[in-house]
Amino acid sequence: MNAPEPNVGPRAGPRGDTAALRAANTARVLFEIRRRGETARVDLAQALDLSAATVTAVVGDLLARGLVLESDTRATPGRGRPRRQLALNPAAGYVAGAKLNAGSVTVAILDFVGSVLADAEAALPGPRISAEAMVDALLVAFEEVLVRAELSAQAISGFGLGVPGFVERDTGLCHWSPILCDATPFNIAELIGQRIPCPVSVDNDANLATLAELWFGHGRYHRDFLVVTVEHGVGLGVVIDGRLYRGARGLGAEFGHTKVQIDGALCRCGQRGCLEAYVADFALVREAGAALPGQVLPTSHTAVIALLAERARAGDEIAMSIFRRAGRMLGLGLANLLNLFDPSAVVLAGARMRHHALLMEGIEQAVRANSLNTDRPEVRLETHRWGDGLWARGAGALALEAMT
Amino acid sequence: MNAPEPNVGPRAGPRGDTAALRAANTARVLFEIRRRGETARVDLAQALDLSAATVTAVVGDLLARGLVLESDTRATPGRGRPRRQLALNPAAGYVAGAKLNAGSVTVAILDFVGSVLADAEAALPGPRISAEAMVDALLVAFEEVLVRAELSAQAISGFGLGVPGFVERDTGLCHWSPILCDATPFNIAELIGQRIPCPVSVDNDANLATLAELWFGHGRYHRDFLVVTVEHGVGLGVVIDGRLYRGARGLGAEFGHTKVQIDGALCRCGQRGCLEAYVADFALVREAGAALPGQVLPTSHTAVIALLAERARAGDEIAMSIFRRAGRMLGLGLANLLNLFDPSAVVLAGARMRHHALLMEGIEQAVRANSLNTDRPEVRLETHRWGDGLWARGAGALALEAMT
């Protein structure tokens, strides 16, 4: 039996001293203002179950710190003292959000509200490169985006980066990434921090998409939800009780290598039957040969898939069946997730969701066929066809989180 | 887009007023004393990161309420004022914990510490009965166990019941149970409450096993862990951040009908490829005919499986292969859970774990083959061969939880 370790026990409710109490209530007020966009103090008091006096005090702090602005927009014409509308101050701080892709890096600048002010992209020297080369490209894009946003590097108070693979937010360690070829684990946050003059946070890219939903998207209205990303791989983000769950060891949930078939198709990871082996880029490309006979296939996966999608939309039965099977496998995996997590919403996101219509038929069929139908209301599958903005905003949320 | 709903937002840390702060710190102290069995105030202060003064105040309350006792056992011989050891007061309250099985109900009486004072069992009229008949049997066992524990019904301050199927703790609603034949949903907690003079709580049985681990078992040393129960069906309990996660709609995680094979074996639920269709009682019995040719099989599933296990232990290759396949399928499911939840521990519990050795080979092989090997430390699979005591203590924990 293990030795008793501290910090295990009830987590609900307050803990610690009164300063923590104030800090928590301040965070709640800030979150609620972000969620509503614009509100009065009365509404905050009611929504958060705080007294008006407390809200006044907390908002007073936030106003003094410049995080919140009081606007004069006259909301409801009526009797009584008019409510003063509160909103986040966009200029309270600027953060950079970046995403590492197979052949490029994207960097965006976000203001405190979460609006994207500018973005920029830089090519990577290859699909699998050293972290050193990645940071070089990152800096190129960063300089560019600063010019476009008309900001100096000193104005940026946080830098967030999304990396595919196993990345630990708390420590900044990269344990494995399909894009980086360095010996692992190495501290990627530190590496970037040496060349950028502000705090750097890194996280798994699916977690970032989830943060984006939590801060700016559907997640604002759900306590427990899942975000499934479909791109080169399949990713998963889990929100439980309003917070992103990263697992006991901080690496987050891994959905792509969940097995949907015992001794099934061979996956890049060397195992068999992984969900990715049916849904990821390489899996579709593997089958594309049959659907496009006699054609010379493009070298890039993305281009092959675009071609395949075009055929499927034109009614090509073989091409359609490829997407249908991928959808069914994804749907099977989703059904398992629904049974295990019982979320109140599921968001499908990522570049592949551009072929939404092609996949959706298979997905919905498999979800219906494989999830238990109790009398609980059916879970809505929301789809987000956000492009890179999704990742950038998530990385921005990561930086904002580190900021407040 | 949904309307903004309150109570969505940051959950970490304190919230609300100072009374909530004290309540939370009291709960933390109580949990820590339970976890350690016996401790001094200094240790509590250090473990919970509270000042000694606060601990004195909180413990003072608990002493006054009679929940905690100060013992005179001289722990560490040394200089200085000797520490006063604190322990839970067993007589602070008694609760009843009950479990509904296929052919019987079990009821146990637990004291405040969680020790089982007595237990009793009553037969049910059949494998699938009305809730009315179930409550009748429950009362028979309850009366009996009171006699054995030498307590009156008035001394019992909470009644917890574990029910297989879809049960909602918060509302007491039963949405479906393999044992009860009533029209669903119906309020099973209310039904029992009409005939028992104390607060009644109900929950899914796998959740109860998980609560038992959280309060009294391995879970005291882990913040994030899973409990998998193997009995007539396969159940799952999820603990995240020190709390049992019951899903957005309160019905808990469903593991038994997770799909391990697309279009696989037919399950009781009518779908194909469910884990239960390979691991549950009925699945093993279905295959037993081949392993026991020419024999007249007993009518009870349990007896058939005992026979099968005997054969397997004697070296019968066919019988062994049945257990091996069940183990492999369970291992595949477990590997998926490990990837998705990244727990720091997994506990296997339930009656079937008596055939532990037969299953374990297949389980471990499949877990190793199907879980991603990163550089994170391997998760230990703990096995608990607790009998019915497990469920009873879990149901007791449920009642204790409702009590404090």
Next chain:
DNA sequence: AGTTTTATTTTTTGAGTCAAATTTATTGAC
């Protein structure tokens, strides 16, 4: 002017920390 709704100020209660005081043992010199 009177009414109504929102925001602020003042007062009160209670929580937690800090530092000093108290309790109760052991240690070691005499």
Next chain:
DNA sequence: GTCAATAAATTTGACTCAAAAAATAAAACT
């Protein structure tokens, strides 16, 4: 053996800060 010195655990009281409640002020509309 007796008796201060010492050490550690606990308690006490002064102080700070948080949030709620009550009273007050502000800014509209009727």
